[in-house]
Amino acid sequence: MDVPQFLYGTAWKEDRTPALTELAIRTGFRAIDTANQRRHYFEAGVGQGLAAAYRAGIVTRADLFLQTKFTYRGGQDHRLPYDPAADLATQVAQSLASSLEHLATDQIDSYVLHGPASGREWSDADAEVWAAMIKERDAGRTRLLGVSNVSPRHLIQMVASRAEPPAFVQNRCFARLGWDRDVRAFCAERGIVYQGFSLLTANPEALHHPFVTRIAAREHATPAQVIFRFARAVGMLPLTGTSSAEHMQQDLASLALPLSEQEVGAIESLAG
């Protein structure tokens, strides 16, 4: 499948991960975001949820977009998906092999570097990991590649080092930064798809803003739906990690909300 409209995020669900992954698919999500980072995600549980959905005949693997991540040692707890003594390229290969096993597939759709090694720059370690990820892609174990938690500086340095640009950037999206305006502009210029997370939790000022609540009331919708619809309208691929069946339905239904160009522009500059 091609790039989806909405991503269902599986962080922080622990034992509920299999059931919530299955429920998300039953509700209509066709794209799943996870990570081989046991500290925040239960990737094997995502695999159990997928298996249940396959068994129930709701979808096949070909109907789904599966995305997972490589996480550096510093972002992990003791439950590592690789040998910490191995070099970074080997860690990438081991982590992805373990992800493919968890998700019971021989190819994922997107493999994402969870975050650069340093908050300040695109480092030699990142270059090494990215080269290893490209090797995995060329070997057919992922279709596309992405980076997450990056600043404009990371991206500029990455591109300046002549590294192949990512297909995806996944960032926490703050309304007070013009909804990550600079990174989104960088992505738009290069055909990179911007994936936004924490669209609701990072932005209470937008969620409760009278401009947003008025549109919600007019459309008999919720402010959360207006925010997700706005995110699509400016070209983002939004993530939702809701644990509620009702919110899952509302999030998918938000894609049909009518928003005028003026309203989209106004929400874009609501907080920054």
Ligand SMILES: NC(=O)c1ccc[n+]([C@@H]2O[C@H](COP(=O)([O-])OP(=O)(O)OC[C@H]3O[C@@H](n4cnc5c(N)ncnc54)[C@H](OP(=O)(O)O)[C@@H]3O)[C@@H](O)[C@H]2O)c1
């Ligand atoms: N790359 C990274 O470093 C990174 C970091 C964080 C997250 N992520 C990804 O992004 C996904 C989403 O995480 P998030 O930070 O955006 O937070 P989230 O897990 O989606 O949390 C959203 C919160 O808003 C509430 N909510 C209320 N109304 C809602 C509605 N209509 N739809 C959805 N939620 C509603 C949810 O409560 P209910 O559950 O009751 O709906 C929940 O408490 C994660 O699961 C993960 O896959 C990636």
